[in-house]
Amino acid sequence: MNKIIVLFLILIGLYPSDIYAQNKILFVTSNQDFYGNTKITAANHFEEIIVPYNAFIKAGYSVDFVSPKGGAIPIGYINASDSLQKKYLYDGWFMDKLEHTRKPDEIISDNYSVIFYTGGGAAMYGVAEDQAIQKIARSIYNRNGVVAAICHGTAGITYLKDEKGKSLYTGRKITGYPDEFENRNAAYYKTFPFAIDKAIKNNQGNFVYSKNGGDAFYIVDGRFVTGQDPSSAPKVAEEIIKILDNNFKPNAAAKNDLEQIRAVLLDYIEGTANGEPKRLRKAFHPKFNLYTVAKDTLWTRSGEKYISDIKAGEKTNRIGNIISIDIEKDAAIAKAEILIPNWRRFTDYFLLLKYEGNWKIVHKSYSWIELPKQEKK
Known part of the structure; x- marks a missing residue:
C-alpha cells in the first residue's frame, strides 16, 4: 500500500x-x-x-x-x-x-x-x-x-x-x-x-x-x-x-487548456452578441464582477446584473475578437476587443482560473474609445 x-x-x-x-x-x-x-x-x-x-x-x-x-x-x-x-x-x-x-x-x-x-x-x-x-x-x-x-x-x-x-x-x-x-x-x-x-x-x-x-x-x-x-x-x-x-x-491536456479558455471567451463574446444568457452563466464564476473607470470613478457591476440585461434571442451588432491568452498552470489572463460599429470599441481584460476541471472568468476590467458615427446614405 x-x-x-x-x-x-x-x-x-x-x-x-x-x-x-x-x-x-x-x-x-x-x-x-x-x-x-x-x-x-x-x-x-x-x-x-x-x-x-x-x-x-x-x-x-x-x-x-x-x-x-x-x-x-x-x-x-x-x-x-x-x-x-x-x-x-x-x-x-x-x-x-x-x-x-x-x-x-x-x-x-x-x-x-x-x-x-x-x-x-x-x-x-x-x-x-x-x-x-x-x-x-x-x-x-x-x-x-x-x-x-x-x-x-x-x-x-x-x-x-x-x-x-x-x-x-x-x-x-x-x-x-x-x-x-x-x-x-x-x-x-x-x-x-x-x-x-x-x-x-x-x-x-x-x-x-x-x-x-x-x-x-x-x-x-x-x-x-x-x-x-x-x-x-x-x-x-x-x-x-x-x-x-x-x-x-x-500534449492534449496542455493544449486542451488553451482550447477550453478560447471556448469560455467565445461563450462570453458570442453569448452577449447573440442573446444567450445560458452561455454567459457557463463562462462566468457566480461571483464574477466587471470593473471600469467612468468620469475618473471606479465603476463596478456584478456579473449577475450583466447577464440579467441580456435578453434571450436578442442579437446585437457586436463584433468580438480574442487578442491574446497567457496561461500559467491554473491561472490565465486574456485580452479581447469588442467592436460596436458607430458607437465604441471596447478592450476587455480577463482573469480566468481553473478549478474542478473547468476554466471560469472570475474578473473583467475594460476600457473603451468612442467611434465616429457614420452618416447613413
Missing part, C-alpha cells in the same frame, strides 16, 4: 510538469544597448522575435522571455509598414513582455519544451557566457526539448556543453549569421567578442550556411533547429512545431 502511495505521489509530481512544459517556449534575448563599449546602438531583432512568436501562439503554445539581467530589452530592425510587425509593435500586451523579461533565476526549466535564441546585434553580448541560461538550455535539451536559434542568436549557443563539459552539439550542423557576411571594417564588428561560425566550430559543431543569404536557409539536426537570417524565421518556427508534435504526442 505504501509503495502505491509513493508511486502516486511521484506521478502527480512529475506528470503535470511534463504536460505543462509541452505548451511553453522560452525566448532568450539580450539586454545589450550598444556594440561593446561604443555608442553604436545595438538591439534585438524585432522581426526575428515576432514572426516565430506569432507562429507559436497560433499553434497553441505560450511564450516567455528571458534575458541575462531581466527587465526591458532594446529592440530594433523594425519595419512599421509590415503588417505583422505593426500589429505587435502597437500591442501593449506583447510589448509589456519585452519590457519585463525574466531573469534566469526566475525560470523553471522543467516548464519549457523549447529554448529559442533570438537574433540582432545585441545577441552577441551577455548571452553566450551566461551560465544560468546555459544551464536552462541544457536542462530543456536533456528533457527531450529543442534548442533553436536564428541569425546572430546562434551566438548564444556557442559555449553550450553537457554536464561532463562536452559540446551539446558535437558533429551536428548548425547555422547562423556567417562571418563572411559581416562588414569586417565597420566599427560595430570590431567590438564582437567572437565570430559565430568559428566559435561553433571550436565547440565541435559543423557550421553551415547559404552563400546566397536571404533565402530562408535553415538546418534541422536532431533537436537543434537554426536559421541563417530573418528570412528563415517562418521555417524555423514550423520545424520546431513539427518536432514538438512528434516528441510530445500526449
Whole structure:
C-alpha cells in the first residue's frame, strides 16, 4: 500500500510538469544597448522575435522571455509598414513582455519544451557566457526539448556543453549569421567578442550556411533547429512545431487548456452578441464582477446584473475578437476587443482560473474609445 502511495505521489509530481512544459517556449534575448563599449546602438531583432512568436501562439503554445539581467530589452530592425510587425509593435500586451523579461533565476526549466535564441546585434553580448541560461538550455535539451536559434542568436549557443563539459552539439550542423557576411571594417564588428561560425566550430559543431543569404536557409539536426537570417524565421518556427508534435504526442491536456479558455471567451463574446444568457452563466464564476473607470470613478457591476440585461434571442451588432491568452498552470489572463460599429470599441481584460476541471472568468476590467458615427446614405 505504501509503495502505491509513493508511486502516486511521484506521478502527480512529475506528470503535470511534463504536460505543462509541452505548451511553453522560452525566448532568450539580450539586454545589450550598444556594440561593446561604443555608442553604436545595438538591439534585438524585432522581426526575428515576432514572426516565430506569432507562429507559436497560433499553434497553441505560450511564450516567455528571458534575458541575462531581466527587465526591458532594446529592440530594433523594425519595419512599421509590415503588417505583422505593426500589429505587435502597437500591442501593449506583447510589448509589456519585452519590457519585463525574466531573469534566469526566475525560470523553471522543467516548464519549457523549447529554448529559442533570438537574433540582432545585441545577441552577441551577455548571452553566450551566461551560465544560468546555459544551464536552462541544457536542462530543456536533456528533457527531450529543442534548442533553436536564428541569425546572430546562434551566438548564444556557442559555449553550450553537457554536464561532463562536452559540446551539446558535437558533429551536428548548425547555422547562423556567417562571418563572411559581416562588414569586417565597420566599427560595430570590431567590438564582437567572437565570430559565430568559428566559435561553433571550436565547440565541435559543423557550421553551415547559404552563400546566397536571404533565402530562408535553415538546418534541422536532431533537436537543434537554426536559421541563417530573418528570412528563415517562418521555417524555423514550423520545424520546431513539427518536432514538438512528434516528441510530445500526449500534449492534449496542455493544449486542451488553451482550447477550453478560447471556448469560455467565445461563450462570453458570442453569448452577449447573440442573446444567450445560458452561455454567459457557463463562462462566468457566480461571483464574477466587471470593473471600469467612468468620469475618473471606479465603476463596478456584478456579473449577475450583466447577464440579467441580456435578453434571450436578442442579437446585437457586436463584433468580438480574442487578442491574446497567457496561461500559467491554473491561472490565465486574456485580452479581447469588442467592436460596436458607430458607437465604441471596447478592450476587455480577463482573469480566468481553473478549478474542478473547468476554466471560469472570475474578473473583467475594460476600457473603451468612442467611434465616429457614420452618416447613413
